Each structure stands twice: as structure tokens, then as C-alpha cells.
Amino acid sequence: MAWRRARREARQGPNPALRRLTRACHCHSTQAARRGQIYGTWPTDERPRLSLAGAQDKCPVLVQNGDYFLPQQEAPSSHILKFELADYRHLPAYETFTTLLAGSIGLQVVEIELQSIEQVRYALIARYDRVLDEQGEVQRLHQEDFCQALGYGYEKKYQEHGGPTFAQCFRLVLDTSSEPAIDSLHLLRWQIFNVLAGNSDGHAKNLSLLHLPNGETRLAPFYDLICTRAIERIDYHLAFDVGGKRNPDAITQAHWDRLAEQCDVRARFLGSLLEETAARLLENLAQVKETFKVRFGAYPALQRIEQLVTKQCQRITKR
Numbered sequence: 549m550a551w552r553r554a555r556r557e558a559r560q561g562p563n564p565a566l567r568r569l570t571r572a573c574h575c576h577s578t579q580a581a582r583r584g585q586i587y588g589t590w591p592t593d594e595r596p597r598l599s600l601a602g603a604q605d606k607c608p609v610l611v612q613n614g615d616y617f618l619p620q621q622e623a624p625s626s627h628i629l630k631f632e633l634a635d636y637r638h639l640p641a642y643e644t645f646t647t648l649l650a651g652s653i654g655l656q657v658v659e660i661e662l663q664s665i666e667q668v669r670y671a672l673i674a675r676y677d678r679v680l681d682e683q684g685e686v687q688r689l690h691q692e693d694f695c696q697a698l699g700y701g702y703e704k705k706y707q708e709h710g711g712p713t714f715a716q717c718f719r720l721v722l723d724t725s726s727e728p729a730i731d732s733l734h735l736l737r738w739q740i741f742n743v744l745a746g747n748s749d750g751h752a753k754n755l756s757l758l759h760l761p762n763g764e765t766r767l768a769p770f771y772d773l774i775c776t777r778a779i780e781r782i783d784y785h786l787a788f789d790v791g792g793k794r795n796p797d798a799i800t801q802a803h804w805d806r807l808a809e810q811c812d813v814r815a816r817f818l819g820s821l822l823e824e825t826a827a828r829l830l831e832n833l834a835q836v837k838e839t840f841k842v843r844f845g846a847y848p849a850l851q852r853i854e855q856l857v858t859k860q861c862q863r864i865t866k867r
């Protein structure tokens with residue numbers, strides 16, 4: 549296989565399929581940072597979606613023994629790098645923290661680490677659609693995001709732009725997952741998490757189905773989890789509405805009941821999931837902050853997320 553040959557050659561010296569990356573990374577971050585600046589004066593009622601702000605540019609790399617390579621031709625990447633931008637300096641830290649928080653309540657999430665190069669921070673995210681074969685070589689798994697799986701073009705990833713609804717995604721999981729009960733429950737908890745943790749960018753391309761080597765189809769681990777509400781100048785309305793409501797501050801029990809009805813689950817069941825998730829998030833916040841600090845250092849700006857999550861969760865636990 550060309551890729552195997554490339555890797556063998558990589559151990560022996562320079563080759564056309566893998567390019568060592570330190571400089572390319574730096575270049576990419578600088579260009580991306582420039583792009584971020586144009587949104588500095590966006591009016592409050594016309595805030596862009598996070599992806600429209602170009603804020604989530606990704607750089608796929610192969611990571612081997614701590615070295616980064618830019619895969620060429622058919623060589624697969626193993627990780628994705630997401631850099632901080634001039635106007636969105638906290639993105640990598642916010643995504644890392646939000647992902648750790650989601651993991652702490654039992655959601656399956658991508659592996660993520662906060663790193664830096666020449667004082668530019670970035671998130672290093674493992675690709676969930678990769679496995680190592682018996683030779684230790686990276687192999688691809690087939691994945692489909694929910695727009696692809698439901699037959700919507702990528703320009704329809706947001707419900708407000710004519711994209712799928714949460715109920716359609718829920719139905720897709722029930723119809724296609726090899727473990728429909730488990731995966732549909734995860735999906736419900738993901739949407740609850742998005743509302744409580746301020747991730748308003750949970751759209752149909754931020755969900756995927758993964759086709760495993762054993763022939764099973766499963767909901768992929770959750771990715772692109774970020775408390776977008778902690779970022780000024782980004783639209784705070786939810787990508788998927790809850791019972792017709794997109795403003796996360798205006799969602800009441802009646803809206804959750806309506807969502808339950810749309811998904812054909814018992815309202816009382818969804819209500820107890822909501823309460824349980826809110827309680828667990830409140831319980832876990834301090835510990836996740838401590839874990840973050842131990843692994844990546846103190847990061848005072850995370851307070852913003854902590855306050856937002858606490859407020860949202862207390863709306864549920866104190867009612």
C-alpha cells in the first residue's frame with residue numbers, strides 16, 4: 549500500500565506523502581487569525597454563526613511520536629488542529645473545556661487537548677473516524693454526517709436555513725443505529741447538554757454516524773462542542789430548536805414537553821433527563837475546571853463558561 553510505503557519511508561527520511569508541519573501550522577494560524585478580525589464590529593442583531601465566522605477552520609495532521617505531519621495524496625490524517633483567532637482567542641480553550649465537561653456527564657466525546665506553538669493556542673483533536681490496524685497503521689472508517697445521511701446539502705446544516713430538525717435526527721438514529729436505544733438516548737442528552745452548556749452550534753453536520761469495522765453503525769462521539777454563548781459577537785440562538793424555541797433563555801418545560809412529543813418519547817422521561825443533566829453539570833463544574841488546570845494550566849476566561857452553565861442549570865434545578 550502506498551501509505552504503508554510512505555510511512556516506512558517516513559521513518560527513514562523525507563518523503564512526498566508526509567510533510568513535517570511546524571512551519572505550515574504557524575502559517576495556517578496566522579492566516580486564520582487575520583480572517584477572524586473582520587467580525588469585530590458585527591451588529592448584535594446580525595451576529596454570525598460560529599462557522600460563518602470562519603472560526604472553526606481545521607487543519608488535518610498525522611501525529612506520530614509527538615511530531616506533526618501534513619498528509620499528502622491518499623495518506624490519512626489522525627488528528628485535527630483548531631487554532632485560536634485574533635477575535636476569538638479563547639476558542640481552543642473553550643472547546644477543550646466544553647468537551648471535557650460533556651465527557652464528565654457520560655457523553656461520548658472526542659479526545660481533545662489544549663496545546664500551543666509560539667504562544668498561539670490550538671486544540672489537538674483526535675479523529676474518531678480512524679483506527680490503528682494490526683501493523684499500527686492508521687486506517688479510515690466510513691462516516692456520514694447527519695446532513696449527508698438525511699439527504700440535505702451542507703448549506704442546510706442549520707434548521708433555520710431549511711435543514712433537518714432535531715426530531716428528524718432522532719428518528720435517523722432510531723432507524724440506522726445498531727444500538728438505537730443507547731444512541732438515541734445519547735442524542736437526547738447531547739441536545740440537553742447544548743442548551744445547558746451554551747453550545748448553540750450543535751447543528752446537523754456536528755453529528756455523524758460511524759460505520760465500524762464489525763459492520764455496526766453507531767452514533768459517532770460528539771465533536772465541535774463549544775460554549776458559543778461565552779463568545780461575544782456569535783449568534784446565541786440554538787441550531788436545533790427545542791419545541792419551537794431557539795432562544796435558550798426562553799425555553800420552558802412546555803417546550804421540552806413538545807420536543808418529547810416530536811421525538812415520540814415520554815415527556816416525564818425527557819424531563820427527568822433534563823433535571824439529572826442539570827444536577828450533574830452543577831456537580832461536575834468545579835472538578836472539570838480543576839482537571840483542566842492540572843492538564844493545561846489556569847485559564848481565568850473559563851469563568852465565563854462556568855457562570856453561564858451555572859445560570860442555565862439553576863433555572864432547571866431551582867424551579
Ligand SMILES: Nc1ncnc2c1ncn2[C@@H]1O[C@H](COP(=O)(O)OP(=O)(O)OP(=O)(O)O)[C@@H](O)[C@H]1O
Binds near residue numbers: 605749
Ligand atoms: N474529530 C473529528 N474526527 C473525525 N471527523 C470529524 C471530526 N470533527 C469533525 N469531523 C468531520 O468533519 C466534517 C466537517 O466538519 P466541519 O466542522 O469543518 O464542518 P461544519 O460542521 O460544517 O462546520 P462547523 O462545525 O464549523 O459549523 C464534519 O461534518 C464531521 O463529519
Ligand SMILES: [Mg+2]
Binds near residue numbers: 753754
Ligand atoms: Mg463541525
